[in-house]
Amino acid sequence: xxxxxxxxxxxxxxxxxxxxxxxxxxxxxxxxxxxxxxxxxxxxxxxxxxxxxxxxxxxxxxxxxxxxxxxxxxxxxxxxxxxxxxxxxxxxxxxxxxxxxxxxxxxxxxxxxxxxxxxxxxxxxxxxxxxxxxxxxxxxxxxxxxxxxxxxxxxxxxxxxxxxxxxxxxxxxxxxxxxxxxxxxxxxxxxxxxxxxxxxxxxxxxxxxxxxxxxxxxxxxxxxxxxxxxxxxxxxxxxxxxxxxxxxxxxxxxxxxxxxxxxxxxxxxxxxxxxxxxxxxxxxxxxxxxxxxxxxxxxxxxxxxxxxxxxxxxxxxxxxxxxxxxxxxxxxxxxxxxxxxxxxxxxxxxxxxxxxxxxxxxxxxxxxxxxxxxxxxxxxxxxxxxxxxxxxxxxxxxxxxxxxxxxxxxxxxxxxxxxxxxxxxxxxxxxxxxxxxxxxxxxxxxx
Numbered sequence: 041x042x043x044x045x046x047x048x049x050x051x052x053x054x055x056x057x058x059x060x061x062x063x064x065x066x067x068x069x070x071x072x073x074x075x076x077x078x079x080x081x082x083x084x085x086x087x088x089x090x091x092x093x094x095x096x097x098x099x100x101x102x103x104x105x106x107x108x109x110x111x112x113x114x115x116x117x118x119x120x121x122x123x124x125x126x127x128x129x130x131x132x133x134x135x136x137x138x139x140x141x142x143x144x145x146x147x148x149x150x151x152x153x154x155x156x157x158x159x160x161x162x163x164x165x166x167x168x169x170x171x172x173x174x175x176x177x178x179x180x181x182x183x184x185x186x187x188x189x190x191x192x193x194x195x196x197x198x199x200x201x202x203x204x205x206x207x208x209x210x211x212x213x214x215x216x217x218x219x220x221x222x223x224x225x226x227x228x229x230x231x232x233x234x235x236x237x238x239x240x241x242x243x244x245x246x247x248x249x250x251x252x253x254x255x256x257x258x259x260x261x262x263x264x265x266x267x268x269x270x271x272x273x274x275x276x277x278x279x280x281x282x283x284x285x286x287x288x289x290x291x292x293x294x295x296x297x298x299x300x301x302x303x304x305x306x307x308x309x310x311x312x313x314x315x316x317x318x319x320x321x322x323x324x325x326x327x328x329x330x331x332x333x334x335x336x337x338x339x340x341x342x343x344x345x346x347x348x349x350x351x352x353x354x355x356x357x358x359x360x361x362x363x364x365x366x367x368x369x370x371x372x373x374x375x376x377x378x379x380x381x382x383x384x385x386x387x388x389x390x391x392x393x394x395x396x397x398x399x400x401x402x403x404x405x406x407x408x409x410x411x412x413x414x415x416x417x418x419x420x421x422x423x424x425x426x427x428x429x430x431x432x433x434x435x436x437x438x439x440x441x442x443x444x445x446x447x448x449x450x451x452x453x454x455x456x457x458x459x460x461x462x463x464x465x466x467x468x469x470x471x472x473x474x475x476x477x478x479x480x481x482x483x484x485x486x487x
Contacts, residue, residue, distance in 0.1 A: 050110075050464075051381040052079035057207040057389070059083070059380075060196050062184045062219055064091060066160075067352025067369035068212030069167035073111055074377020075210075076174040083206070084176060085198065087183035091168055095160030096239040097276050097283030099261075102151035103461040104367035107374045109153060110464070117166035121156035122259035122275040129433065129447050132266025134314030137433035138441070140450050143261070151459050157259065157274040157283065159241075163366075184213065187222045187348065194347045207386060209348045210376065212369075215333055217354035223343060230333035232294075233359060235415070237330045238286040238306050241276070246323055255316070256282045263447070264314055265418040267426075271310070271317055284320060285360065286310065287415075292331045301329040332359055337405050341397050346390040349397075351376060356404035359411035361418065362448060364458065368407055372400050374463040382467075388476050395470050407458070410448065417446045 057080045061068045064086035072082045100108070100121070129138040140146065147155040172178065182202065188195040193205045211219030221228050244256045255262075259275035269288040276283050288309055292299065307321050335357055341350040352369035379392040420426040429446050436442060443453035 050074070050077045050378050052077075053381050053383050054079075055383060055385060056080055057380070057383075057386065058193075058205075059208045059210060060085060060194075060204060060206040061210045061212055062196070063211075063213035063352075063354075064088070064168070064178065064180075065212060065214055065352065065369075066164060066167065066366050067214075067354075067373055068210070069164065069171055070107070070111075070370040070373030071210050071212055071351055071376055072171045072176045072373075073167060073174060074374045075380055076171065076176050076377075078377045078381025080380060082171075082176045083204065084171070084178050085182040085184050085196065085204075086178065086180050087199075089181045091164055092161070095164070096241050096285070097274060098158050098160050098163060098366050099274065099363035100156040100158050100163070101363065101367050102147055102153035102155060102459040103463075104370045105156055106151070106153035107370055107463055111167070111170055113166045113170055117162060120162040120277055121154075121158045122277065122279055123154050123156055124259045124261040124274055127261045127263075127449060129263045129265060129449075130314055131430065132264050132270075132313045134264075134316065136437065137265070137430060138437060138445075138447055138450065147459070150456070155459075157261070157276055159276045159281070159283075160366075162277070184218060187219060189343055189345055189348050192345070192347065194345070207347065208380075208389060211348060211350045211354045212352050212373075214353045215335075215357050217350075219348070220338075220350065220354055223348060223350075228335070230335050230357065232290055233332045233334050233412075234290050235287055235332045235359070236290040236292055237332055237360065238284075238288070238301055238327050239330060240284040240286070240321070240324050240327055242282045242284070242320065242323055244280050244282070247282070249319060252282075252316070252319060252323075256280075263418070263449075264317055265420075266313060267421040268419050269309065270418040271313075273317070273320065282320065284317075287332075287361070287419075290331055292329060297331045297333065299329055301327040303327060333357060334359065334408070337408075341401055342393045346393050349376065349393050351400075355401075356408050358408045359415060361411045361414040362407065362458065364407050364411070368404055371461065371463050372404070375399055375467055378464065378467040379471075382471060382476060384476065385479050387479070391474075391476050395467075395474060399466055399470055403461070410454065414448050417448075 059080050061084045076082045125144045127140045127143040183199040185199050186197040194209050196204045247253050257279040261274045264271045271286045273284045341355050351372035358365040445451035448454040
């Protein structure tokens with residue numbers, strides 16, 4: 041799949057700010073690219089020594105891929121994805137509850153962008169390469185331990201005893217954000233959701249079963265929904281790998297967020313499920329368990345001095361049930377950079393951050409809440425509520441779904457809200473409604 045070009049280029053600011061991004065995860069990399077494209081100097085501090093070649097699958101939905109299309113990522117990146125032709129929801133036993141045979145065409149036709157299943161490290165490496173090409177300065181093994189943001193130019197101190205100042209700090213340091221604790225003035229650990237995830241990636245060379253090999257080589261997306269748990273499976277890397285995520289009740293000890301999982305325990309949880317799924321699970325050699333965490337909503341994503349702003353999991357972590365964590369984080373980074381491209385003075389930064397918060401906070405937090413609703417619909421125990429849910433599914437099988445629909449992936453109310461979002465249009469329209477104030481003569485020298 042070739043990359044996409046557009047005439048809608050971001051504006052470049054007539055002033056050049058020094059901006060520090062804390063964290064080289066997906067939100068930090070997306071922000072670094074967008075901010076650099078907007079004309080500013082960007083330095084990224086990352087605690088790890090390098091971007092490791094590890095991870096599992098991601099589902100990149102059109103609200104995200106339409107941003108990535110404008111980021112100038114390599115053709116190799118686009119070729120590394122898999123575009124599912126159809127999307128199917130199964131009852132856990134295997135029977136079909138919902139099926140969109142034309143999912144690929146529907147995504148492109150409705151949203152003018154693809155739905156891609158992608159290996160996380162392929163996306164991270166592509167974003168990193170593009171950020172470096174734009175002149176972003178990466179400082180690895182640079183763990184930020186303290187922020188001092190009382191002065192106009194905040195100071196960032198690291199565990200390695202380095203000290204940096206900037207005009208703005210972007211807190212993109214994820215679920216376990218130290219920036220968040222600094223901002224709140226207290227330790228603020230994430231909270232367990234009651235669920236955990238088993239994440240499995242299988243190479244097609246591990247699979248001899250002809251039927252399973254077709255599932256991998258001919259990309260489609262499948263959900264299995266059952267009592268207290270659900271699973272999702274999809275192809276990666278052009279049909280060369282298969283990604284399975286199993287979402288089950290959390291039994292990890294308190295304080296443990298990840299540990300190696302027992303294959304036998306995992307398989308026992310899905311005994312009696314669809315034989316296709318269990319045959320895939322029979323091929324697993326090792327698996328990790330990840331505790332799924334969330335956070336309380338923050339009062340604000342920007343500080344009073346307008347020199348610290350939060351993006352991604354640092355301010356709105358999401359359950360994976362709508363696959364919007366990475367997509368929403370990339371939206372955050374894009375919007376922030378686009379707004380910073382419109383400033384004509386340092387004095388415009390507060391206005392830009394206020395618009396960013398207005399555009400992103402309500403949406404990010406609403407999606408986070410919606411993921412809990414999808415969990416409820418997908419994890420119903422067998423009984424009257426589950427039978428009523430399945431009756432809705434089956435009454436619309438082979439038809440265009442009507443809202444409210446139990447699977448938000450194809451719900452005609454929720455899907456357009458998620459996938460139809462255009463960060464570029466949102467910024468453009470918001471500035472028309474709330475333009476930057478004119479510069480006074482006293483502020484000309486701030487440019």
